[in-house]
Amino acid sequence: MIRLSGVGKTYDDGTVAVQELDLDVSAGELVVLVGPSGCGKSTTLKMINRLIEPTTGTIEIDGRDVTGEDPVKLRRGIGYVIQQIGLFPHQKIVTNVMTVPLLYGESKATARQRALELLDTVGLDHETYGDRYPHQLSGGQQQRVGVARALAANPPVLLMDEPFGAVDPVVRVRLQDEFLRLQRELGKTVVMVTHDIDEAVRMGDRVAVFAVGGRLAQFGTPAELLAHPADAFVEDFVGATKGLRRLTVTQIDRSHLEPVDGVATGDLGDTIGLDATLEEALAVILRSDKGMVGVRDGAQFVGVLTPNGIHKALRAALTA
Numbered sequence: 001m002i003r004l005s006g007v008g009k010t011y012d013d014g015t016v017a018v019q020e021l022d023l024d025v026s027a028g029e030l031v032v033l034v035g036p037s038g039c040g041k042s043t044t045l046k047m048i049n050r051l052i053e054p055t056t057g058t059i060e061i062d063g064r065d066v067t068g069e070d071p072v073k074l075r076r077g078i079g080y081v082i083q084q085i086g087l088f089p090h091q092k093i094v095t096n097v098m099t100v101p102l103l104y105g106e107s108k109a110t111a112r113q114r115a116l117e118l119l120d121t122v123g124l125d126h127e128t129y130g131d132r133y134p135h136q137l138s139g140g141q142q143q144r145v146g147v148a149r150a151l152a153a154n155p156p157v158l159l160m161d162e163p164f165g166a167v168d169p170v171v172r173v174r175l176q177d178e179f180l181r182l183q184r185e186l187g188k189t190v191v192m193v194t195h196d197i198d199e200a201v202r203m204g205d206r207v208a209v210f211a212v213g214g215r216l217a218q219f220g221t222p223a224e225l226l227a228h229p230a231d232a233f234v235e236d237f238v239g240a241t242k243g244l245r246r247l248t249v250t251q252i253d254r255s256h257l258e259p260v261d262g263v264a265t266g267d268l269g270d271t272i273g274l275d276a277t278l279e280e281a282l283a284v285i286l287r288s289d290k291g292m293v294g295v296r297d298g299a300q301f302v303g304v305l306t307p308n309g310i311h312k313a314l315r316a317a318l319t320a
């Protein structure tokens, strides 16, 4: 879907922001670019929608070389969400979202209808929030408006630069979850920048770790990065809380379950499916006073997961 081949950027003052970079993003995939400050993440993102012109290499979207395209037309097919949101302060929320469909020639009535639907899509009830002004919304709500606006043109590709950067950690996790749910529904191709490795591991189908000097240190699934960091830099960046991060990417395995025998399934309270992650399992265990959670395969109980089982599963994943 998106293919960067040998893409590099040297700014006029000689700063090498991105070294020759090969990166491919499949249709419907969420790829996260992560790394320390100044390592070229934003520059890479902005080269995809040609806000910045690469010095070397080619960028293709759907097999078309974007360097040959009219940048304005190109950007119509690419939603762009930034941390600063950029809402118009003196316009109502609904008007802010309407700008995009209006820009693409929709009638006022259609644009309004679309904007109202999009507000609902991103979890903002349009009757409550549509007629408010940006300053009457919390940071997290404003960020949702930013996402709604980026989706307004129904672009197949979405670029997001630190989209959840400006909100506190609790709201941030909620926005991440909401976005992941939305992404599963909409199936956009997403490239997202963050400097937060936890966010990267949580959200990315694949994660590109950049090192200072605009070098791509590793590109792989979160599980690959955690289990097999390519070098000392990635190892260090992925960091000391690696075990905990593993929770978010490791699925429950039958071998770590204890038998259901003797436990009346009705006594277990909340149950989870076999496709859940250890993080989800742990969350349920923490909420319940049973100290364990029942695990289902479809409608059938397959066992019980206890903290001890989670410990075994984590150890197995870290030494895999």
Ligand SMILES: Nc1ncnc2c1ncn2[C@@H]1O[C@H](COP(=O)(O)OP(=O)(O)OP(=O)(O)O)[C@@H](O)[C@H]1O
Binding pocket: 011, 012, 013, 015, 016, 017, 035, 036, 037, 038, 039, 040, 041, 042, 043, 044, 195
């Ligand atoms: N217009 C410019 N002229 C010269 N150098 C620039 C320009 N824009 C960015 N740079 C430099 O290019 C490098 C990469 O910047 P970029 O914004 O892509 O990094 P980043 O990884 O997104 O950083 P951050 O996480 O801090 O936003 C930095 O060293 C930066 O100072």
